[in-house]
Amino acid sequence: MASSAPDTDNEPRMNDAEINQIAGRLERTNELLQRMLAEVAKTPSTHAIFVDAGYVYAAAGLLVAGTEDRRSFDLDAEGLIEAFIDKARTIFADSRLLRVYWYDGARRRIHTSEQQAIAELPDVKVRLGNLNANNQQKGVDSLIRTDLESLARHRAISDAALVGGDEDLVSAVEAAQGYGARVHLWGIEAGEGRNQAEPLLWEVDSQRTFDLDFCRPYITRRPVTTYENEGSPPPSRDEVRFVGAQIAATWLVERGRTELAELLPGHPYLPGSVDQDLLNEAERRLQRSLRGHALLRRALRDGFWQHLQAQY
Secondary structure: OOOOOOOOOOOOOOOHHHHHHHHHHHHHHHHHHHHHHHHHHHOOEEEEEEEEHHHHHHHHHHHHOOOOOHHHEEEOHHHHHHHHHHHHHHHOOOEEEEEEEEEEEEHHHOOOHHHHHHHOOOOEEEEEEEEOOOOOEEOHHHHHHHHHHHHHHOOOOOEEEEEOOOHHHHHHHHHHHHOOOEEEEEEEOOOOOOOOOHHHHHHOOEEEEEOHHHHHHHEEEOOOOOOOOOOOOOOOHHHHHHHHHHHHHHHHHHHOHHHHHHHHHHOOOOOHHHHHHHHHHHHHHHOOOOOOOHHHHHHHHHHHHHHHHHHO
């Protein structure tokens, strides 16, 4: 049985007016798309700079002054931030700066005078984590992640320059990249080996290292303190032990029992930063150096520990 051809005579057909109406709609849609694309093309991309100040102090101090101890050198933060901004302006030539985020630690998250001065700089936002008994930053990495992720999610930035080296920043990089932002890792030259975690280097979109010539103008080593009575007989061990107890009393008032609880498990050893603070303050009170007197320095630590343990 032969099949018959489908009957199309009864199918509805568009008349010329309807066809013209659809064509007009398509034309208007294309015009809107072209306008939108033109606006997007005119909108400049935006970048931000995220600086882990703890990393900068440690890496630049070691490179230029030979020490990570902040008390041994001065950092021209304003000059260094300007240098970072200028470098970003060169790298991201068709982009505008949103702002510089400066992450640092402070006791009870209260700005130091130096941090206040940095916060007053234009286009700079200071974000503070805490410092524990060992002068270690706490909460800084989570602040960086929060800001990076939030800005990328809201399309506030297209590129992020991250100055840091901690492996904990990997999650911040991944979060920002997940929202389409590109993350560029900036670092300070290391004298030996690396001062940035390899997993962090693997995750970022590009890397850049600043050398000694770049960092040198912003680091000034502080002069060594000398005392007038260096030629006089040294103090007794009991005198130094008493000074250690006095400093411990002040330390406990300033830091509180929470940080004392963190410090006590390390007895009889003091973290390097606490030990250095103790020595500097003792020398200031005694008005003489204890650097060449191992027994006196031991007496100083004994007095410090004895007072703290008696108060716990």
